[in-house]
Amino acid sequence: MPIPHAESDAFLADEGCLYLDCAAQGPRLRSVHDAAMAAMELTARPWNPPPVTPQALREQLRQRLARLFDGEADAIALVPSAAYGLATAARNLPLGPGDEVLVLDGQFPSNLMCWQARCADVGAALRGVRRESGQDWTSAVLAAIESSPRLRIAALPQVRWDDGATLDLDRICALLQSRGIALVLDLSQSLGVLPVDLARWHPAFIASVGYKWLLGARGLACLWVAPHWRTQGSPIEHHWYGRDAGPDWRFPLAPPTPFAAGARRFDAGGLDGLVPLSMALAAIDQVLDWRPENIATALKTCTDALDQGLVQAGLSDWRSPGHAPHLTALRPPADRMDAVFAALKQDRIACTNRYGLLRIAPHLHVAPADMARVVEAAARAA
Structure with a gap:
């Protein structure tokens, strides 16, 4: 059965913060807390x-x-x-x-x-x-x-x-x-x-x-x-x-x-x-x-939404080809990296800079529509 993107209630979160750094540390489940x-x-x-x-x-x-x-x-x-x-x-x-x-x-x-x-x-x-x-x-x-x-x-x-x-x-x-x-x-x-x-x-x-x-x-x-x-x-x-x-x-x-x-x-x-x-x-x-397979399916809708948003914003070359359903990265030009990273931080979007890549790693607290925030912040600093 597909997982609804209403699972944000299962996690602890600060209102207004979009946490996209599960590849560094998974978000905290309320049950785990x-x-x-x-x-x-x-x-x-x-x-x-x-x-x-x-x-x-x-x-x-x-x-x-x-x-x-x-x-x-x-x-x-x-x-x-x-x-x-x-x-x-x-x-x-x-x-x-x-x-x-x-x-x-x-x-x-x-x-x-x-x-x-x-x-x-x-x-x-x-x-x-x-x-x-x-x-x-x-x-x-x-x-x-x-x-x-x-x-x-x-x-x-x-x-x-x-x-x-x-x-x-x-x-x-x-x-x-x-x-x-x-x-x-x-x-x-x-x-x-x-x-x-x-x-x-x-x-x-x-x-x-x-x-x-x-x-x-x-x-x-x-x-x-x-x-x-x-x-x-x-x-x-x-x-x-x-x-x-x-x-x-x-x-x-x-x-x-x-x-x-x-x-x-x-x-x-x-x-x-x-x-x-x-x-x-x-x-x-x-x-x-x-179930992991359901998690993968749900998270793929998020990373797909990010890829589609980048294409629509004219940033198609910022995508990471061949990425996993749950983990991808933005690839801004080197001379725009600091500005893009700063724009994401300003919008309270939490991700990690790894060797010129802005790693994007959502979990089920994130919905596909949230990816528009990432695209908008990146496009402003492009």
């Missing part, structure tokens, strides 16, 4: 046991997050950041001297720095994909794979973080699989909006933050782990969350306490706060209730 306040009240009285333990909340969250993938809770690890999850992937995937790791030029640093470090450690090479004039990212990635006989790992997004450009992962992954190349995905700019097709993509690891399109709290992210690594992988840190201590909860000197089932071995320590767990649960429940 209420969950945070209730959890804060509970933590103020630590002598009273909470009605639900942090361990139970973690498992509830794991089960909900799994529904964005294949429904298998054992596949999900809870981590503090996408960077932590991607570093876990870099730590585990085999890589040797002379091998190559593929990334996009200008890729978000969380999915870059861990590979820089890993390549430096083992004598491998990092290969950055750049687009030729008129070339899309998918074609550029496919060409790079074809020309890289030593490629062992491809670390990619589904949607670029700066302008919303999408990669055709179906085509890319088919080529990767034919060559035995491992795939690591950072879905921080798409999970919660775009579908995940594990059966086609066959990734080794997928990481995503929880505070952007999943509308949750900072400090709590997820890591999906392929079956092989759930039994063979080595975690970054060791703590009792990731171990199966049995009913006696004992940790002998020898033998080592066995790992907990599935991807739980990769859980990070310290993720037992009632506040972030409660916020994340309230957020994922709302995302699942709306």
Whole structure:
């Protein structure tokens, strides 16, 4: 069932402000805010046991997050950041001297720095994909794979973080699989909006933050782990969350306490706060209730309205071709960038300047008609 653009009541907002920066921080749901306040009240009285333990909340969250993938809770690890999850992937995937790791030029640093470090450690090479004039990212990635006989790992997004450009992962992954190349995905700019097709993509690891399109709290992210690594992988840190201590909860000197089932071995320590767990649960429940495919359809009407408005205003070359349904960017000339950004701010339109691009990332608090404000402000400063 389509989502009406009356969902603005579900979010906290300042009247008159048009918030278009979900790619940086998702807008705050009222249900998430209420969950945070209730959890804060509970933590103020630590002598009273909470009605639900942090361990139970973690498992509830794991089960909900799994529904964005294949429904298998054992596949999900809870981590503090996408960077932590991607570093876990870099730590585990085999890589040797002379091998190559593929990334996009200008890729978000969380999915870059861990590979820089890993390549430096083992004598491998990092290969950055750049687009030729008129070339899309998918074609550029496919060409790079074809020309890289030593490629062992491809670390990619589904949607670029700066302008919303999408990669055709179906085509890319088919080529990767034919060559035995491992795939690591950072879905921080798409999970919660775009579908995940594990059966086609066959990734080794997928990481995503929880505070952007999943509308949750900072400090709590997820890591999906392929079956092989759930039994063979080595975690970054060791703590009792990731171990199966049995009913006696004992940790002998020898033998080592066995790992907990599935991807739980990769859980990070310290993720037992009632506040972030409660916020994340309230957020994922709302995302699942709306359904990501419905969210994508609704947000596409907003970005389509923006594109159409730019054409009508004579600013068609300011559009970002091939963008995702939920994420795009304005491309004003360099000499007008500061003026356009200032005009948007003056009209209380919140977006982000990323390397000469004004990123536009709405959620369901925004209606297609709101995009006229963006076009009008941009046209005044053009």
